[in-house]
Every structure is written in C-alpha cells, then in structure tokens.
Amino acid sequence: MKAIVFEEHGDVGKLQYKDVPEPKIGPNEALIKIKAAGCNYNDIWARKGLPGMEIIMPHVSGSDAAGEVVEVGSEVKSVKVGDEVMVHPGISCRTCEACTSGQEFFCRQYRIWGFQTGPLDGADAEYGRLPEVNLIPKPSQISFEEAATLPLTLMTVWRMLVTRARIQAGDYVLIWGGAGGLGSMAIQVCNLFGARGIAVVGSDKKAKYAKDLGAFEAINRNSQSVRDEVKRITNRAGADIVFEHTGEATWKDSIAALKRGGTLVTCGATSGFIGQTDIRFLWNKQMNFYGSHMGSKGELLQAMKFVHSGQIKPLMSEAFALKDASKAQKVMEDGEVMGKLALVPDHA
C-alpha cells in the first residue's frame, strides 16, 4: 500500500510517498481502508523529533482517521466488515487500573497512534490496523474527510475545558490559537456551554474566522495587546479560564490574563517548553494550573454526542491528496491553517 513515510528527522523533505507492507491484524484488531486522515501538530513534532521521546522508524504519522472496516480479527465483536468508523487514537492495555477507571492516558502502555506507535503504523496510509476498542462509529451526516479531522482535537479540548477546567455558563475563556485546530474547537465548546470565548489570533482574517464561529471577541495578537484587550473585555476582572497550548511565548500573558481564582489549562508548548511563572501571583491570585493530555474514549464519546446532534461541527478547511502530505504539513507549520486539514488517499 502507499503511505507517507520518514526514516530520519528533519524538514518536510524527509517525507516520502512510497509502498510499504499492508498491516497484518491480530485477533482483537480490525483493518480499515482509510478514506481520510486528519492532520495534527504532532505529525510535525514526530517528523522534527522531540527531546526525550523516541519516534519509531520508519515512521508513518497520522493519529486521526476515518474509513471503512475491511477485515476483522477472530475475537472482534463490536465492528464488522463494511462499518464506517473513526479512530480513537489512544492505544492502551484496557485492563489496568488506569484504563478501567477511564484514565487510559495514565496506562503504562499508553501510546498515541501514529505518533508513538510504529514502525509504519499511522493514519497517513491506505490502510490502518487498530484494536477494535479504538474504533467508534462515524456519524452518517458528515463526510470521511470531516470525520477524520475530529477525534484527537475534539477529545483533547473536551478534557481540557469540560473535565479539567469545569467550564461554566458565562465564563470568559481566553483561547490562544483561536483559528487553529484546538482553538476553533474550543470556541465551539464555549458556545455549547454558554461561555464566552475570547479568541487570540495572528491576523484579521483569522479574527473574522473566529468571530464567524461564534467567538465572543477576537484579539489580533500582532496588532493589539492581549493583556489590555482582556482587561477591557472582562471589565478588568480577567479570564475565568485560559486555554493554553502555545507555551513559552504566551505563558506570561496567560498568567497575567487570569482572574483571581482562575484556571489555566494547558496541553502543549508550540513556541517552547520553558514558561516563567512569578510564584507570588500563583498564591496571591489563588490560581489553578492544570495539565491535560489527550482524553479518554469516554470523553470522546461524550463529545461526539454533540457532533451527532449538529451542535459541534467538524471544521475541515482543506483536503490534500495523501501524496501531498508535505504541503499540508508546511501550511500547518507556517501557522496558516484555519480549522483542520485532511489527507485523502484516493484524492481525485
């Protein structure tokens, strides 16, 4: 089958579109014909390499996919050939205490499919092999391309805002990267809960995108002061929740933007891993700092109810042919994406 493969870390030139063996399934696994893969920032981290993390080579990236089941193992009961499915990308043992208490991301065997698995085991390919427990039904009203852009982002945002930060009606939520994959989903979750998403973006075009999605306000970080704008919008109180994933470059502003007793929740550090905190603010303002990573299958299924009902929409802005994965990664790396990108193996 065709796949996007890299054998060493580097720029997008390391991505090769080539033939690799089709995956062989075990008794509890299913083989899916991938109709579309979703692009995530972890595709870029994997290609570039991350300190302290082994990326298994040769590597096929891609942690989100939607497709059709074409083969099932002898023990598989919950899916059958012909089913249209989406991938839940958290691979874990499913038997330990963490897994059986809905905290699979704490399982010692936890791996993000297409990021920490391998060799050759991700969504950027014609076929994918997954445990049956990692497949969920695709809603019939959305396309494969749309479905492929949902799971990782949706469950991450759900866990950050709903489970960790306990979002409530009326909350002001400062959302970095408001037009990006996580940020655009965070705006929708704010709307669902009656909270007020304040999107921070890098251009007026992205500000319009965020406002059209329902952001309460949008701040262009390149022409406006985020701190001043948050003060103005919240009548000097500060944000109830800061939605962080941008890291070093934004950390100080994130803390400054928090209201007394407010909650900062983070899942990433796109601009750098070291954030400086004046510890006096932490105690004086009695802030809550939460880390968050991925989400459980239960959280994904909870969030998917709102996709089924149409209250949360997939935000696919462009579908590239699988062979053009490097173009999609470049667009993402340059910070130009609004919403999400998909890769399609059978692209016309």
Ligand code: NDP
């Ligand atoms: P996107 O590329 O879709 O969006 C990232 C956004 O970040 C961009 O739109 C850009 O917005 C903004 N940004 C980038 N650099 C800066 C900066 N220096 N200052 C302010 N804003 C900046 O990526 P995703 O939303 O998919 O992912 C974001 C991060 O979250 C990644 O690092 C990813 O690895 C991580 N992540 C972690 C997960 C986890 O479970 N731990 C799960 C999913 C993602 P603009 O220029 O418009 O301001």
